[in-house]
Amino acid sequence: xxxxxxxxxxxxxxxxxxxxxxxxxxxxxxxxxxxxxxxxxxxxxxxxxxxxxxxxxxxxxxxxxxxxxxxxxxxxxxxxxxxxxxxxxxxxxxxxxxxxxxxxxxxxxxxxxxxxxxxxxxxxxxxxxxxxxxxxxxxxxxxxxxxxxxxxxxxxxxxxxxxxxxxxxxxxxxxxxxxxxxxxxxxxxxxxxxxxxxxxxxxxxxxxxxxxxxxxxxxxxxxxxxxxxxxxxxxxxxxxxxxxxx
Amino acid sequence: xxxxxxxxxxxxxxxxxxxxxxxxxxxxxxxxxxxxxxxxxxxxxxxxxxxxxxxxxxxxxxxxxxxxxxxxxxxxxxxxxxxxxxxxxxxxxxxxxxxxxxxxxxxxxxxxxxxxxxxxxxxxxxxxxxxxxxxxxxxxxxxxxxxxxxxxxxxxxxxxxxxxxxxxxxxxxxxxxxxxxxxxxxxxxxxxxxxxxxxxxxxxxxxxxxxxxxxxxxxxxxxxxxxxxxxxxxxxxxxxxxxxxx
DNA sequence: GCTCATTTGTTCGTATGTATC
DNA sequence: TGATACATACGAACAAATGAG
Numbered sequence: 001x002x003x004x005x006x007x008x009x010x011x012x013x014x015x016x017x018x019x020x021x022x023x024x025x026x027x028x029x030x031x032x033x034x035x036x037x038x039x040x041x042x043x044x045x046x047x048x049x050x051x052x053x054x055x056x057x058x059x060x061x062x063x064x065x066x067x068x069x070x071x072x073x074x075x076x077x078x079x080x081x082x083x084x085x086x087x088x089x090x091x092x093x094x095x096x097x098x099x100x101x102x103x104x105x106x107x108x109x110x111x112x113x114x115x116x117x118x119x120x121x122x123x124x125x126x127x128x129x130x131x132x133x134x135x136x137x138x139x140x141x142x143x144x145x146x147x148x149x150x151x152x153x154x155x156x157x158x159x160x161x162x163x164x165x166x167x168x169x170x171x172x173x174x175x176x177x178x179x180x181x182x183x184x185x186x187x188x189x190x191x192x193x194x195x196x197x198x199x200x201x202x203x204x205x206x207x208x209x210x211x212x213x214x215x216x217x218x219x220x221x222x223x224x225x226x227x228x229x230x231x232x233x234x235x236x237x238x239x240x241x242x243x244x245x246x
Numbered sequence: 247x248x249x250x251x252x253x254x255x256x257x258x259x260x261x262x263x264x265x266x267x268x269x270x271x272x273x274x275x276x277x278x279x280x281x282x283x284x285x286x287x288x289x290x291x292x293x294x295x296x297x298x299x300x301x302x303x304x305x306x307x308x309x310x311x312x313x314x315x316x317x318x319x320x321x322x323x324x325x326x327x328x329x330x331x332x333x334x335x336x337x338x339x340x341x342x343x344x345x346x347x348x349x350x351x352x353x354x355x356x357x358x359x360x361x362x363x364x365x366x367x368x369x370x371x372x373x374x375x376x377x378x379x380x381x382x383x384x385x386x387x388x389x390x391x392x393x394x395x396x397x398x399x400x401x402x403x404x405x406x407x408x409x410x411x412x413x414x415x416x417x418x419x420x421x422x423x424x425x426x427x428x429x430x431x432x433x434x435x436x437x438x439x440x441x442x443x444x445x446x447x448x449x450x451x452x453x454x455x456x457x458x459x460x461x462x463x464x465x466x467x468x469x470x471x472x473x474x475x476x477x478x479x480x481x482x483x484x485x486x487x488x489x490x491x492x
Numbered sequence: 493g494c495t496c497a498t499t500t501g502t503t504c505g506t507a508t509g510t511a512t513c
Numbered sequence: 514t515g516a517t518a519c520a521t522a523c524g525a526a527c528a529a530a531t532g533a534g
Contacts (some may be wrong), residue, residue, distance in 0.1 A: 013520080013522090014522075039499055049522080051524085052521095069499095070530080072500060072532080073498095073530075213458070214438055257528090261502075285517080286518070296505070298503070317511050317512080318512035494534100496532100496534085500528100500530080502526100502527085502529095503528100508522080509520075511518085511519080512518080
């Protein structure tokens with residue numbers, strides 16, 4: 001009996017079953033981001049359904065960000081849905097003029113440390129597991145604006161330390177991780193707060209200790225709600241504000 | 247000649263034309279939020295197109311948040327897309343426990359003032375126009391957490407001062423404005439920063455002057471990208487963080 | 493520049509199922 | 514129960530974009 005058929009005992013629509021089958025295959029990495037999936041007609045034949053049913057399943061996955069389509073070329077697996085580095089996603093405003101800054105990234109440090117609270121909680125790890133700690137400074141015309149510390153589970157990113165520095169300075173972290181480990185970023189959580197600069201942060205940002213700083217904690221998730229990065233950012237929002245849209 | 251027809255000189259798809267016609271009617275207030283629009287069949291007949299074409303137009307508007315559908319009942323105009331008060335949309339976290347606070351709102355002041363910089367810029371007004379200024383405190387178990395000052399164009403909200411206090415304390419501002427003025431909130435812009443508490447804010451939040459505060463500026467937009475509220479919020483993020491998802 | 497096969501995009505018609513009142 | 518309205522599913526035809534030859 002055809003598992004695709006809608007029956008009384010299983011009223012799930014056919015298009016929805018197909019949609020979930022495809023979603024599953026994408027998440028399990030049958031195709032990497034950017035790769036072309038089978039054309040509509042093949043899928044229709046394979047699963048013995050109409051082309052319009054395949055269309056509906058695929059279009060839903062396009063809406064959910066799993067796929068994108070190009071007329072005449074095909075249907076492709078989408079990569080990272082967040083198109084740019086989170087820190088660039090926030091536009092920096094100086095005063096009220098929309099003077100968008102071009103940020104330069106500098107890698108300060110990359111080492112392996114033991115997991116700690118609350119990173120273990122956010123990254124769903126045990127306290128005895130290893131983490132990469134990546135410290136970076138984002139500057140605008142020689143002025144340090146943002147100091148970030150990223151934590152990545154060591155077991156998810158083997159050999160990360162052996163990649164060239166440029167991996168962390170030329171491309172965004174998102175692109176780098178997607179390209180080298182096939183992990184697209186599906187969504188982020190963020191925690192916002194205000195703190196006064198401690199000694200280390202003040203030194204890195206070249207500001208007086210005690211300055212009010214915008215503090216952003218971010219947790220990035222890939223498929224299946226799996227967290228893969230915990231990041232702390234300290235932004236010198238003096239004279240600047242951080243902009244975003246809901 | 248039928249304007250709906252797709253021709254060589256106008257290759258715009260029929261479903262898209264219909265979609266834009268409907269979007270326009272919604273934005274111009276032909277139906278209020280919650281009201282039922284014409285059924286598929288009628289629209290198909292009226293515009294001389296197939297039901298499937300109408301479906302496509304409508305489903306796109308559903309995806310964009312203009313409409314929602316209930317099988318067997320009809321298709322309805324969606325109201326505010328931001329489902330809850332922005333300040334409640336942010337979950338407050340104390341430390342790392344997900345202790346979601348229930349916030350109580352208190353109206354401190356409602357008066358009419360002259361427009362000022364930068365409100366004129368954000369609300370697209372002249373400097374000589376009038377603004378409502380609404381000051382509110384959000385508290386969690388008697389502790390003031392957030393101090394907000396909202397600015398609304400006087401000309402968009404006639405008689406606002408005559409509404410009962412409960413309008414600003416019982417329901418969210420979004421719901422109140424949608425219900426009384428038929429203005430749904432389509433999206434928000436936000437500016438984040440960190441500031442040290444000035445004298446007035448410190449007093450309102452019952453904290454020492456100079457405490458690091460989370461500062462959020464928000465501009466709310468209704469249909470056609472028309473701004474209708476500029477809001478400044480000062481959050482005492484000491485011990486708490488503000489949470490959101492992208 | 494052209495043609496052709498492939499692939500997605502649009503539009504229609506039609507039938508049947510299901511939820512609401 | 515019947516009328517109304519949306520949901521699912523199939524089939525078919527043609528348009529439009531792409532890439533190969």
